[in-house]
Amino acid sequence: MTHAERASRWARRFVLAGAAWLAVWQVAELAGTTRRAAVTLGLLGFVLHTVFGKAYALVPPYFDRDLATTRLMPVHLVCSVAGTLLLAGAASGVGRAVLPTPAVELLALAGAALWTVGVAVFLGTLGWTVRGNLLGGETGTGEVNAERRPVDRAANLAVPVAVGYLALGSYALLAAHAPLPTLLDGYAPRASHLLGAGFATLTLFAVGFRLLPRFLVAHPPRVLVTVVLPAGAIGPALLAVGLPAGPVFRLGAAAEAIAVIGFATALGVTFARSDRHRVGLDAVLVAVALGSLAAFLGLTFAVEPPTAELVTAHRRLNLLGFLGLAIVGASYQFYPPTVGSFRGASDRTALAVIGLVAGGLLVEVAGLLGGATYLVTGGRLAATLGATVHLGLLVALFRERFG
Numbered sequence: 001m002t003h004a005e006r007a008s009r010w011a012r013r014f015v016l017a018g019a020a021w022l023a024v025w026q027v028a029e030l031a032g033t034t035r036r037a038a039v040t041l042g043l044l045g046f047v048l049h050t051v052f053g054k055a056y057a058l059v060p061p062y063f064d065r066d067l068a069t070t071r072l073m074p075v076h077l078v079c080s081v082a083g084t085l086l087l088a089g090a091a092s093g094v095g096r097a098v099l100p101t102p103a104v105e106l107l108a109l110a111g112a113a114l115w116t117v118g119v120a121v122f123l124g125t126l127g128w129t130v131r132g133n134l135l136g137g138e139t140g141t142g143e144v145n146a147e148r149r150p151v152d153r154a155a156n157l158a159v160p161v162a163v164g165y166l167a168l169g170s171y172a173l174l175a176a177h178a179p180l181p182t183l184l185d186g187y188a189p190r191a192s193h194l195l196g197a198g199f200a201t202l203t204l205f206a207v208g209f210r211l212l213p214r215f216l217v218a219h220p221p222r223v224l225v226t227v228v229l230p231a232g233a234i235g236p237a238l239l240a241v242g243l244p245a246g247p248v249f250r251l252g253a254a255a256e257a258i259a260v261i262g263f264a265t266a267l268g269v270t271f272a273r274s275d276r277h278r279v280g281l282d283a284v285l286v287a288v289a290l291g292s293l294a295a296f297l298g299l300t301f302a303v304e305p306p307t308a309e310l311v312t313a314h315r316r317l318n319l320l321g322f323l324g325l326a327i328v329g330a331s332y333q334f335y336p337p338t339v340g341s342f343r344g345a346s347d348r349t350a351l352a353v354i355g356l357v358a359g360g361l362l363v364e365v366a367g368l369l370g371g372a373t374y375l376v377t378g379g380r381l382a383a384t385l386g387a388t389v390h391l392g393l394l395v396a397l398f399r400e401r402f403g
Contacts, residue, residue: 126163
């Protein structure tokens with residue numbers, strides 16, 4: 001097996017692990033797990049495992065490099081999966097009910113340590129890979145796409161910032177459970193925003209501006225690229241510092257809303273300029289629309305303190321709607337269901353997944369905002385079904401195509 005084949009295999013395993021965490025997360029939400037456990041399963045488990053896998057595959061060629069080594073990718077995967085499992089277990093109501101407090105704290109410490117080791121492996125591997133091109137001036141963009149180079153360079157510049165957020169957020173996570181100096185006051189949502197808005201979302205902006213226009217064979221408005229990337233780079237820092245309220249938080253909420261809504265607008269314009277509309281790309285369009293709704297809710301938090309239901313709606317719209325459906329859509333673009341020969345290997349199945357997740361989420365949010373518990377339960381049940389079908393579809397595709 002060649003170096004490239006090993007890298008591709010392990011990248012797929014991260015993607016598959018993310019899909020498995022998506023299904024587990026939806027089941028846990030349906031069962032009524034704690035907020036901290038839900039964030040751990042959704043952000044660390046589903047979103048970040050998938051982002052890790054695609055970053056291993058996409059960042060080196062985008063920086064005109066080959067991945068330095070694949071030897072440590074299994075170490076990263078084992079550490080991140082185990083770390084997520086332990087952190088979620090410690091944060092869940094079951095863990096707290098079954099184990100004494102010292103055991104729960106030890107479980108959380110072990111999980112945070114394993115997660116941090118995995119992140120260190122990731123940072124070391126990518127850092128060594130692009131060490132001669134840290135700012136991404138070399139983009140690997142061929143002459144046939146020479147007109148895309150300004151956008152590609154701008155997108156590459158955002159990647160080191162996103163990686164910095166990953167390092168800070170992972171340290172904050174570890175410091176919350178270990179005898180280490182905390183970032184500010186150790187308030188848990190600071191780490192979540194550094195990892196979610198800082199690393200995952202900014203990476204989505206950077207990779208999206210490089211990848212999606214090529215899939216669509218169209219160009220995004222360059223002025224929006226110059227707005228989205230700086231706003232997406234500064235917004236998470238302001239949010240993390242300013243939480244839970246105050247002028248810094250309001251600035252962060254405004255910057256992040258500008259970035260998300262600007263990205264949605266740029267993608268919408270690019271879609272309008274294109275005649276290539278595939279199911280995966282359509283899912284990304286739905287994702288950015290839901291992300292814009294989440295950003296609007298986030299702006300309301302800056303005006304007045306939110307209710308618990310609003311916080312939950314904001315979290316679900318961001319993690320499952322914006323980042324989640326963007327990941328699902330990208331998965332179907334990279335691994336089209338139609339290439340399979342098994343029953344259900346079709347765009348119709350992919351559309352069913354997207355419909356179940358997006359529709360279920362909207363029903364859930366309506367229930368949260370309207371105080372209708374039965375809508376919340378029904379929406380989460382639909383999203384759980386969609387996540388389960390998505391996992392089964394990827395497993396069958398990977399088994400058939402890659403053995």
